[in-house]
Amino acid sequence: GAVVSQHPSWVICKSGTSVKIECRSLDFQATTMFWYRQFPKQSLMLMATSNEGSKATYEQGVEKDKFLINHASLTLSTLTVTSAHPEDSSFYICSARVGVHYGYTFGSGTRLTVV
Amino acid sequence: TQLLEQSPQFLSIQEGENLTVYCNSSSVFSSLQWYRQEPGEGPVLLVTVVTGGEVKKLKRLTFQFGDARKDSSLHITAAQPGDTGLYLCAPQYSGAGSYQLTFGKGTKLSVIP
Numbered sequence A: 001g002a003v004v005s006q007h008p009s010w011v012i013c014k015s016g017t018s019v020k021i022e023c024r025s026l027d028f029q030a031t032t033m034f035w036y037r038q039f040p041k042q043s044l045m046l047m048a049t050s051n052e053g054s055k056a057t058y059e060q061g062v063e064k065d066k067f068l069i070n071h072a073s074l075t076l077s078t079l080t081v082t083s084a085h086p087e088d089s090s091f092y093i094c095s096a097r098v099g100v101h102y103g104y105t106f107g108s109g110t111r112l113t114v115v
Numbered sequence B: 001t002q003l004l005e006q007s008p009q010f011l012s013i014q015e016g017e018n019l020t021v022y023c024n025s026s027s028v029f030s031s032l033q034w035y036r037q038e039p040g041e042g043p044v045l046l047v048t049v050v051t052g053g054e055v056k057k058l059k060r061l062t063f064q065f066g067d068a069r070k071d072s073s074l075h076i077t078a079a080q081p082g083d084t085g086l087y088l089c090a091p092q093y094s095g096a097g098s099y100q101l102t103f104g105k106g107t108k109l110s111v112i113p
Helices: none
Strands: A004-007 A010-013 A019-025 A032-038 A044-051 A067-073 A076-081 A090-098 A103-106 A110-114 B004-007 B010-014 B019-025 B029-037 B044-049 B055-058 B061-065 B071-076 B085-093 B107-112
Touching (some): A004 A090, A010 A019, A019 A032, A019 A090, A032 A076, A044 A067, A044 A076, A103 B044, B004 B085, B010 B019, B019 B029, B019 B107, B029 B061, B044 B061, B071 B085
Parallel strands (some): A010 A110, B010 B107
Antiparallel strands (some): A004 A019, A019 A076, A032 A044, A032 A090, A090 A103, A090 A110, B004 B019, B019 B071, B029 B044, B029 B085, B055 B061, B061 B071, B085 B107
16 A cells, blocks of 8 residues: 655754654655644644645644745655754654545654754 | 534543544535544544445444535444544545645544453
8 A cells, every 4th residue: 555654753852953854655656745743632733735846835823934845756745843942842744645535644753852 | 614523532431332433514525534543653544435424334433424424423333442542534625725634633532441
């Protein structure tokens, strides 16, 4: 089946630094990928839609200058959390739509801790 | 604005009991998906329902799509500890751009042995 590989699985960084998270579609091409953030005991909140070869579309309230998204190829989307702060600590998950039955496959997530 | 409600938010039951999780909206879904997520992992697709009134079964899980396509339910029979997880409904609405997938608040299920 379609697999989305996400890494790193977890990362700890200092306040003020930037962290890049990668999401790759391994056996299919993903023109569109989605980035979510999930706080403890909460559901997934859509942050942005990543479009190959064009600018990402951000959800209301998500700072585009803070969460930089790049989708330079059909198999790779990256999310860079710039100037990270402790409140950015969260579980970040990417996904891609697969096939005609509207199924979505998800990466395994990245646990970001900013200290 | 589409309002989506998923209930209950938390559910703790004994092994062998039955349970039902509900997902309701103020708008008509073009389709709806149910996912299960375990801690520290991404959600895994359980089922997609598309037709009003549709019922799908996946072993002990029964998924129903309301006739009006504004609601869906997930029923688990004889719950097992392995069913523990966060269950998420994710509807799609007609006209949504880029096939965005948004989620309900989720139901955190704990099945106690």
